[in-house]
Amino acid sequence: MGTHELSNCPRSTLRDRASRLLGVRPEIGIQPPSVTHGRTWNRGAVDGVELSWGTPRTQAWLLRPAGHTGPDLPAVLLLHGHDGVKFYGKEKVADGPDGIASGTAALRRRGYDGRSVAEGLVEAGFAVLVHDVFPWGSRRVDWQDFPARAQRAGLAFENESERYEAAAREHEHGLAKTAILRNMPLAGTILREDLHALAVLRATAGIDPNRIAISGFSGGGARVVHLLTCADVQAAVITAMMSTFEDIADGHADDTTWAMITPGLPAVGDWPDIAATAAPMPMLVQFAEYDLHFGIDGMREAERALERAYTGSDSLNTEWYADRHRFSAAMQSAAARWLVDNV
Helix, strand or coil: CCHHHCCCCHHHHHHHHHHHHCCCCCCCCCCCCCEEEEEEEEECCEEEEEEEECCCCEEEEEEEECCCCCCCEEEEEEECCCCCCCCCCHHHCCCECCECCHHHHHHHHHHHCCCCHHHHHHHCCCEEEEECCCCCHHHCCCHHHCCHHHHHHHCCCCCHHHHHHHHHHHHHHHHHHHHHHCCCCHHHHHHHHHHHHHHHHHCCCCEEEEEEEEEEECHHHHHHHHHCCCCCCCEEEEECCCCCHHHHHCCCHHHCCCCCCCCCHHHHCCHHHHHHHHCCCCEEEEEECCCCCCCHHHHHHHHHHHHHHCCCCCCEEEEEECCCCCCCHHHHHHHHHHHHHHC
């Protein structure tokens, strides 16, 4: 049991204030939605099934070790990142019934050493749920629904894929503005959808609901931090998404997704402090030394803040990689090994 569960704990107060700014009341439980099952498949060491829920429909894949018939499995809710690509969501980190999505091959090579993150976790013995969230993948905005300004930004490109992504990139600002005006930040909409996915995973037959971890790279790491403000899990991995708000404001905001920027949140607590509201829950934070999304001083200060929050506990692990902003094969393997030891 973490100390954040004590009503007089400062982290409990921070957790409550942060979750409410994100538009979630932590005392209100999220019930699992009705789930529809689609196609099933086997590919080598992985069995998969399509899932969908909600209105509009969220598409997801649940992956397990092939042929598993033993005890309930530990599981990972794998949160896809931003990646500058909104046409795809779950396809960036997992393969579905049709194999790797053709439009993600270059992204996989650039950001993931060509690997399926989900497959590595399944090979380590986990069930993995990966789902789309607004506005990515099956929850993306259709071209005809982009406002004229976003469409004009896209029409500067001849390639259809580049056209869509340019429009979606421009439209993210409008989505964030609209969300703020409706008192539900974009990060809060994403958080609610992630909470529903976590509820689906907990309620899935063959999954141990007491052995669930969450993991995400880049924008997926931001989603992990937000989930930790209002959900209790066994462990969490945050990859290449840890610095301070001051560092981000000092020249890095333009490269930062609105999924990490919530009005009022910096006044409540700094980014590492918000992540640490889950302490002493086991947490792995992976830093990329040459990550141009953050400054090295900001990342080092965030690491020190996490270490202060975890004082007296050995359940925080931080790792540094001489790499740029990506989730390399070495980082993926290290994360999988750490999860095996902590879930």
